[in-house]
Amino acid sequence: MNEYTVPLRRVMLLQATLENGGTATCQMRRPETSTDMHIAVENDDRTHHLKATFGPITGSLTLQRGDTAKYMALRDYLEELANGRAFTGEPSQQAIALMEAQDCVNGVLPPGHIAYIVLTTTPARPLGAVVTDAQGELRAAATGTCMLDLAEIIRAKLGPGREGPGESP
Known part of the structure; x- marks a missing residue:
């Protein structure tokens, strides 16, 4: 498999940025290379608003604060964006x-x-x-x-x- 992935431990490191807001860099890996994705988080009382940039590709995502699966949703979204599937809005x-x-x-x-x-x-x-x-x-x-x-x-x-x-x- 030659797709970009986010190791679970990297997602866990993003938890603080997700909860507190701010910016972070997440290394996206595939067997032959790794590339950084830049993430900016703005929070309100109910949601986390993320903007992710991976080379020329930019995407955004909103997650609910109380959602226990939000970290897995974040990982899935980052992988989809890095692999060119999240920004089209079209089903695969x-x-x-x-x-x-x-x-x-x-x-x-x-x-x-x-x-x-x-x-x-x-x-x-x-x-x-x-x-x-x-x-x-x-x-x-x-x-x-x-x-x-x-x-x-x-x-x-x-x-x-x-x-x-x-x-x-």
């Missing part, structure tokens, strides 16, 4: 594929069932789904080659009652 191709797969699988689910769609690490079957009923009981799990394949496998595992995606009864 992976996010679009997941949303489309979700819609496709939802089309074959019986009422009261919920599908959770993920990307797998298997190139031959890149999409995965886990389906639960309203009580949270596992009803089906599968991987597929594409969204239509995944929906068909889930439909078959759940049994008769719904037609495939785009088909009429």
Whole structure:
């Protein structure tokens, strides 16, 4: 992987700047190099307002003061900005594929069932789904080659009652 990352200990060092405001420099690392990101924080009673600059790229982020996950959100944002994904405002191709797969699988689910769609690490079957009923009981799990394949496998595992995606009864 050649993407920039922020080590967790660096994020923990940013905590004081986040809580008190001011400026900080965070080293972004990837295997072949490291580059500094400059961060400025302004606080009010409820939020932290951050401005981050990474070379020619500048982005901003607002975090809630009481949010216990704000440090992980900060790390995710800094990595996305450094890797060129945060400033576009557009969903990634992976996010679009997941949303489309979700819609496709939802089309074959019986009422009261919920599908959770993920990307797998298997190139031959890149999409995965886990389906639960309203009580949270596992009803089906599968991987597929594409969204239509995944929906068909889930439909078959759940049994008769719904037609495939785009088909009429």
